[in-house]
Each structure stands twice: as structure tokens, then as C-alpha cells.
Amino acid sequence: MSQVIVVIGAGSIGQAIARRVSAGKHVLLADLRQETADAAAKVMSDAGFAVSTTTVDVSSRESVEALVAKATSIGDVFGMIHAAGVSPSQAPPAAILHVDLYGTALLLEQFGKVIVEGGSGIVIASQSGHRLHALTAEEDKALATTPVEELMALPMLSLDKVTDSLNAYQIAKRGNSLRVKAEAVNWAKRGARVNTISPGIIMTPLANDELSGPRGEGYRRMIDLSPVGRAGTPDEVGVLGALLMGRDGAFITGSDFLMDGGVTASWFYGELAPK
Numbered sequence: 001m002s003q004v005i006v007v008i009g010a011g012s013i014g015q016a017i018a019r020r021v022s023a024g025k026h027v028l029l030a031d032l033r034q035e036t037a038d039a040a041a042k043v044m045s046d047a048g049f050a051v052s053t054t055t056v057d058v059s060s061r062e063s064v065e066a067l068v069a070k071a072t073s074i075g076d077v078f079g080m081i082h083a084a085g086v087s088p089s090q091a092p093p094a095a096i097l098h099v100d101l102y103g104t105a106l107l108l109e110q111f112g113k114v115i116v117e118g119g120s121g122i123v124i125a126s127q128s129g130h131r132l133h134a135l136t137a138e139e140d141k142a143l144a145t146t147p148v149e150e151l152m153a154l155p156m157l158s159l160d161k162v163t164d165s166l167n168a169y170q171i172a173k174r175g176n177s178l179r180v181k182a183e184a185v186n187w188a189k190r191g192a193r194v195n196t197i198s199p200g201i202i203m204t205p206l207a208n209d210e211l212s213g214p215r216g217e218g219y220r221r222m223i224d225l226s227p228v229g230r231a232g233t234p235d236e237v238g239v240l241g242a243l244l245m246g247r248d249g250a251f252i253t254g255s256d257f258l259m260d261g262g263v264t265a266s267w268f269y270g271e272l273a274p275k
């Protein structure tokens with residue numbers, strides 16, 4: 001039986017991790033847009049990977065269940081790379097919470113039921129989750145453990161409180177790392193691990209939407225004043241993803257790795273600190 005690596009969000013970051021962990025395995029590329037999955041499949045199959053594609057909407061339970069069924073029909077699910085999402089300039093608050101927060105919780109729940117022993121998962125959150133003010137212990141616990149179908153009804157997520165897309169995105173991404181922390185306990189019961197990567201600005205179509213959107217100037221400033229002084233590349237995220245998913249990461253689970261060129265450090269203690 002093949003070992004399957006499922007990539008949800010066949011964009012730049014998902015592909016970069018998949019290329020490093022999928023030699024000799026089957027890669028199932030799933031995206032909201034078939035053409036994005038097809039484009040990734042062409043690059044990967046030309047490079048010698050065994051691939052297939054499907055569409056998925058991570059904000060739909062029916063769609064995620066169909067994805068899991070497809071993956072298990074191909075083989076043993078050995079890896080889940082969740083790199084699908086919408087950024088603040090791409091969607092209003094309700095859609096961001098649905099796709100980025102609810103969708104991630106749903107994927108963790110569903111793949112946590114089928115991941116095989118020795119397998120692992122990666123969720124791509126964001127540096128934005130690290131800039132959100134501290135939540136209360138109760139709010140942290142609610143985001144980490146509320147049953148998936150009750151998540152969107154949490155009072156802290158009501159749309160009269162979460163009124164702008166950036167705030168929705170920050171909460172969703174903080175929620176991703178909290179959820180991974182809680183799910184690591186469940187995944188361990190199957191002998192599997194799961195971690196979060198919180199990238200800073202990584203040059204992808206999504207980042208380009210941000211750079212040319214209403215927050216573009218702020219983004220450029222963030223890059224210019226960051227300690228490293230440049231944006232990151234999908235391949236750099238791929239290297240960390242491979243470490244976490246591979247044998248060298250065997251002691252790491254339930255963790256969140258911030259890789260942002262130092263933007264968060266500067267936001268708290270340097271030139272990027274809000275005046």
C-alpha cells in the first residue's frame with residue numbers, strides 16, 4: 001500500500017514542503033481551485049513524484065470528509081501539509097474565520113482519525129497570530145478544544161466583536177497553533193505528530209496580494225525594518241517543514257515555530273514597535 005502525503009492548499013508553501021518529504025510516496029494535491037492543484041501536479045510529476053489531484057473546500061465538512069476518503073483509498077495517510085488559507089486582503093472577517101480557523105480545526109480532527117503510526121502533520125499559521133495581544137486562559141482553551149461544530153458560535157468570534165479582516169486573521173492564526181497544541185495529544189494516540197509553522201512574509205501569490213493591497217505600505221515597511229531585512233521564500237519554509245515532519249523532528253510535537261526574519265522581535269522590542 002502506498003504512503004500518502006496530503007497537501008491541502010497546493011500553493012507555493014504547500015508545494016515547497018511536499019517536495020522535501022514526498023520522495024517515494026504518493027502526493028495528493030488538494031486545492032479549492034483545480035487549476036492550482038493541476039499546476040502543482042505538473043511541476044511535481046515532471047520532477048519524478050507520483051501525484052494525483054482533487055478539489056477541496058476546507059470550510060466544508062462534506063468536502064473535507066470526501067478528501068479524507070479519497071486519501072485513504074489511495075493508501076496510508078503518512079503526512080498532512082495544511083497550507084490553504086485566505087489572507088486579510090482576500091476576504092471579509094466571516095470568510096477568514098470560516099476558512100482559516102474552522103477549516104483548520106476540521107482538518108486536524110478528520111486527519112487525526114486516519115493518520116498512521118509514524119506520520120506527521122504541519123499546519124501553516126502566521127506571524128500575525130504572534131502579534132495578537134494575549135488572550136485569556138479561557139479564550140485560549142476555547143480556541144484549542146471547543147468541538148469543531150461549536151467553534152463559530154463562540155462569543156469571542158461574534159462578528160460584532162471581530163469587525164476587521166486583520167483581526168479575524170490574527171485570531172484564526174493564533175487559534176491554529178492552540179488547536180495544534182491540543183490535537184497533538186490526540187494524534188499521539190495514533191503514534192503521530194503535528195506542529196505549526198508561523199511564517200512571516202513569504203513571497204507567494206498570497207503575499208503579493210497583500211503587498212499590492214490596502215496594507216501594502218505597512219508590509220513593505222515590515223520587510224525593510226525587519227532584522228533580516230528581506231522577505232522569506234517558500235523554500236525556506238520547506239526546509240523547516242521537512243525537519244519537523246522527518247526523523248530529525250521525532251521529539252517535536254504540539255509546537256509552533258515562528259520564522260519571520262525577526263519581524264515579531266522588532267514589533268515588540270525594535271523599530272517596528274507601534275508608537
Ligand SMILES: NC(=O)c1ccc[n+]([C@@H]2O[C@H](COP(=O)([O-])OP(=O)(O)OC[C@H]3O[C@@H](n4cnc5c(N)ncnc54)[C@H](O)[C@@H]3O)[C@@H](O)[C@H]2O)c1
Binds near residue numbers: 013014126
Ligand atoms: N505568504 C505569506 O507571506 C504567508 C505568511 C504567513 C502565513 N501564510 C499562510 O500560508 C498559507 C499558504 O499561503 P501561500 O502564501 O502559500 O499562498 P498561496 O496563495 O500560494 O496558497 C494558498 C492556497 O489556498 C487555497 N485556498 C484558499 N481557500 C481555500 C479553501 N477554502 N479550501 C481549500 N483551499 C483554499 C488557494 O486556492 C491557494 O492555492 C496560508 O494559510 C497563509 O495564511 C502565508
